Structures are given as structure tokens and as C-alpha cells.
Amino acid sequence: MKRLIPLVLCFIFGIVMIATQFSPHPISKRVYEEVVNGALIISPFALVLATVTLIQTHATRILRRSDHWQYSFVVFAGLITMVVIGVPFGPKNTVFEWLYNNVQVPMDATMFSLLAFFIASAAYRAFRARTTEATLLLVTALIVMLGNVPVGNLVWNKLMSWTPWVDQASAAREWILYNPNLSARRGIILGVSLGVISQSVRIILGIERSYLGGGD
Amino acid sequence: MLTKLVSMDRRIVFILVALAVIIPMLVNVNLPVSTSAPTQKLYDFVEALPKGSTIMLAFDYGPSSFPELSPMAKALLKQCFDKDIGVVALTLVDDGTTLASTLIEEVAAEKNAENGEDFVFLGFRPGITQVILGMGTEIKSVFDTDYYGKKLDEIPMMENITNYDQIDLLVDLASSNTTEAWIIYANVQYNLKIAAGVTGVMVSQMFPYLQTGQLNGLMSGILGAAEYENLVEVQDKGMQYINVNSFVHILIVLLVIIGNIAYFTQRKREE
């Protein structure tokens, strides 16, 4: 009951989705559409998992007085404010949009922009041409960086004035992206996709069961 | 001296980075930008579409990447409105909804485009795969109303649009793996033509799809945005940001070179 029914459900839905894609019969098409629409309805409920986990984590932090537990109240304050305004009045409400535009957007953008500083710092402290592989990585990164920005062409021309490759910074970048980068990425795509397919088969056949979690 | 250089406080690097952004921002530098082949391909594709065609524009990004992707969206929307190409916009990312609606309304106001006549904003629905597949059968089965609550049946632009068969191109502005999802499900299953504008982080992984023709064009990060602005003859954030980017890039290249020189000189001395 606790494990068998989920395994059967997973098998049925997996097989149905494969079979209906290969059959042009109207019944098959109808089944396909209904299953897709059904899965669409289940999706929004999955947010419950994330929300409950977040609430439990922060509630536990407050109850146990863990490090910086006071900040968990800030999490709840932000969450409750958005929900109290957004749920009854909708996402097009002026106050809700104001909070999004002036609180969420700047913080999200700033949080990710911090990485610019850390990338620069890491590039200075750790980006070393210690081995052949590391040198390849470093040289490629430098060429792509020069090819990405307008001033890169000026620098490239100064460095390459004695070679036939003047005015070719952007071309060098594109060549790297279209050739060795493409091959490596294609290798990764093929490898990952084979993995996805084999894992999907294992899931449908019930060999891979980790999604059921622990317990009986 | 060398030891000091190698173990320089990272906050000094932070200050240098900040200065490399602030100074060019105040000085207002304007260097020419050439156009790369993938961006040109997308521009040519849209230019070749006849009046009255329809493009689907997926705003699959949130606030964490809007500086790179919003300039692309603006330039593309301006091109579509100028050419009388209808735009059906949507998002598969929840935190991009308000961002997308604000941007469309802003460009539409500038270009006098009418909601429901020249563009439709469908909004957001959760479940990436399900939404993509569902719209392939019938857009109405996923979005029965637009973002503003108007029934799709009552929207003039949607009169002749049922599913992907009436969409000439989908442009996915993406900050995550949504472009692959559009390719895997909409292109393979429904033959929907796809192009993309992606963040710098994702540029490299898009090239295999470009070579096979699964992508009909690509805007690569802020460089792609600047190139597209150049092509549609608009001076906006893309051009401004790529110029400022130049200085930070040069700084980082110099930091890498100095870091390596200091490291190898020190190692040689120690040996």
C-alpha cells in the first residue's frame, strides 16, 4: 500500500506517456491530453512541500534558539506580508507589485551580482596555469572574455599586430564556441541524455525507487 | 612584495572591480559592437516574417538575471511592434511574472501597441513540461484567460491562434534549462521553431543546438542584447552595459595575468 501503489502509479503513467506518443489514434490522443492536463493540475500543489519545509526549518530554529534564530522572524514577516496582501488581492495589486519591485527585485539582483566580485577575486587568487589542462582552460577563458567585449578587439589588435589574425577577437571567440566547446558540450549532452533515458526506464520499471524516500 | 601581491586582501580586488564599473558609468563610453552570426540569424528570421505573423515570447527569467535578458526582450518587442508581428508572451518562471508584465506594458506604451490586438500576455502557470506540452494541444487548456483576466475567446489576437501551429517562432529568454525543455518538448513533439536569448552562464551549452538547427538564432548574454539593439537601431541598456563590461573584463584579464606572474615568480624563487 505504502510503496506498491506508488510504484504501480509510476509504472502506469510512465508507460501511458510513452505509448500515447507513438499512437495517432484519437483515443490515444485524448488520453495523452487528459494526462498532461491532470499533471498540470497537480504541479501547483508541489509548492506545499517547499513551503512546509521552509516553515519547519525556521520554526525549529526559533524553538531551539539556534545561531541567528532571530532572523527567522524576518523570514516569516516577509512571507506573511506577501501572502496576506497577495492571496486576497492577487498579484496585480499595487502594494504587492510595489513590494516585488522595490524589495524582491533589488535584493535578488544584488545577491547574484555579488558573484562578480567573487569571480574577480577567485580569478586573481586561484586561476593558475599549473598544468596543461589548467592552461587550456585559462587561455580559452581569456580569449572568450576578450571576444565578448568591444574593447577586447582593441587589446587583441595590439597583441596580435604581428600575426595575420588582426581584428579577429570576436571571430576567435566564435570559433572556440562553435568548435571545441561545441564538441565538449555535445559529448556532455549525449552522456547526460543517455543517463536520463536509462534512469527513466529504471524509474518506470521500479528498479530506481529513491524518490519514495526512506521508511516502509 | 611578491608574497604581498599573491596574498593581497580580496577586498582590494573588490574595490578595483567597483571602480572599474563606477568610472566608465560616469564617463559614458561608447565603443562599436560587431554582430555575431547567431544574433544575426535570429534578427534575419524575424525580419523575414511577413506582417501579421505571430511570435511567442517566453520570459523565462526572474529578477536574478533581468539585467541581461530584459534589454533583449525590449529590442525584440520593438522590432515586432514595428513590423506588425503579433506577440504572445508568457512565463514559465513564477518570479518573472510581474517583471514581464511591466516590461511589455512599458514597450507597448512607447510603441502604441494595443493589448489584445498587437500582443497578449498570458502570465504564468506552474509545471514547465506540462505547460509546454499542454499548449501544443490547445493554448486555452493551459491559459483560459490572459494575465489580466480576459477570456482568450474574447481577445481579437487569439481568434486564429489555437496552438503552436499558428506560432511562427518561439523566442525563449532563459536563465535556466527552459530552452532545453522547449527544444525537447515543443520542437520535437510539435515542430515549433525555436530561438533563444540566454544569460552568459548558459551561452556555451547552446551551441550544439545552434549547429543542428534546433535553435534558429541565439542572443548571448548582454553581448547578444547589445548586438540586437544595434540591429534594430535602438540605444538602450544593452549597449551601455556591454561598454562598461569592457573595463571590468580588462581588469579581470590583468588580474589573472598578474596573479600568474606573481605565483610563478614566487615558486621559482622558492625552488
Added chain:
Amino acid sequence: MQVFGIWVAAFLTLCIYSFLYQDNPLYRFAEHLFVGISVGYGIVLSIHEGFIPLAWNPIWASLTGDSLSGLWKLIPIFFGLLFFARLSPRHTWLIRYPIAILIGFGAGIAIPNVLRANIFEQTRGTIEPFSVIHSQTTGTAVEVMPSGEFTVFIIGAVLMVIGVICTLTYFFFSVEHRGPISWLSKVGICFLMVGFGSAFGNTVMGRVTLLIQRVDFLLNTWIGSIF
């Protein structure tokens, strides 16, 4: 209200940047507020753009007699509601039902589509340049390439096959990497390093752009609103 919004955004931006000096209460405040606000926004969107149009409206239409077709949607809604079993430790196992359906659905839909998009198409892309080379050399090509361009094309096509095979060999762990396999694998690493190098170069561009936008906001929008 707009000016106040700019000041709030500027304050929060500076709170987060204060982390560059060191971890501090202002940063922690902004970080936690960000988490709460983002999740709250997600909940509101999921309800208004997910649950209401996809589940509630069809049921309401059925109850009011507008359209009875919505009733069958009670089945997926029932499975969706099982996610709430997470709230009761004794009944948590019930969430396996909707998860199993979504996983089975995802696996079933992925197999044929991933196969076509990522295996067949990518393999075609690797081999197809050789049909172009063949047509160029046999004179059957519609458009003849200039000889210089053709040489570069051949080099690119050969390089691509070598790169793809070597990269795949590196990820092939079923045999021990010795002898020729080891060499192929080493070449694969070189291709991967070039791939990662280009990804790093593009990532720098992306992250720096985010920083530029924030500085643009602070300098032109915030300070610009003062003077």
C-alpha cells in the same frame, strides 16, 4: 511612494553589498527578508496563476452547472491535495502518490523526446558535415565553397567528431582507462577544459552585467533622485 521605493531598494542593495566587507546583521536581515518575500511571492503566484485557474475555476463551473467537464479534475486535485499529508508525520507517506505520478509522467514523456532531441539530432549534427564534404568533393553541392573556407570546414568537422568521441570516452566508466582509452580520455579532458574555459569567460560577462545594473541603479536612479 515611488521615491520611497527607490530608497528602500537602495537600502536593501547596500545591506547586501555590506557582506563584501564581512558578514554582518544588516546583510543577514536582507538575506532572510529576501527568502521570506520570494517564497511569499511564489505562494501567491501558485495560488492565483496555478491553483485557481487550473483547479478551482473548473470545479466551480461544475458546481454552478456551467460545465460538468470540470468534475473529472477532482481526480488530479485529490492527488494534489495529498501533498498536504506532509503536515502530518503519520501520513507523510501519502505524498508518495502524487510524486510517483509526476515522476512516472516525467520519465515517460522524457524517453522518446530526449532520445529524438538530444541523441538522434545531436548525432545527426555530428555526422552531417561529412555529407556536405562529400557533396562538395563529388561536385553535387548546390553551392560550392571557396577552397579556403572548405579546408576550415573539413578541419571543423573532423575536430568535432574527435571531440565528441573523446569527451564521451572520458565519461565512459565501464572500462578501465588504460592504453588507447586513456589517451582518448585525455584528449576528451582537453576539449572539456576548453568548454569550461569558454563557460567561465561567458559567466564573467553575465555576473558583471548584474553588478553593472545595480551600480546603474545606485548611481543614476537613487543618487540621481537626490540631485
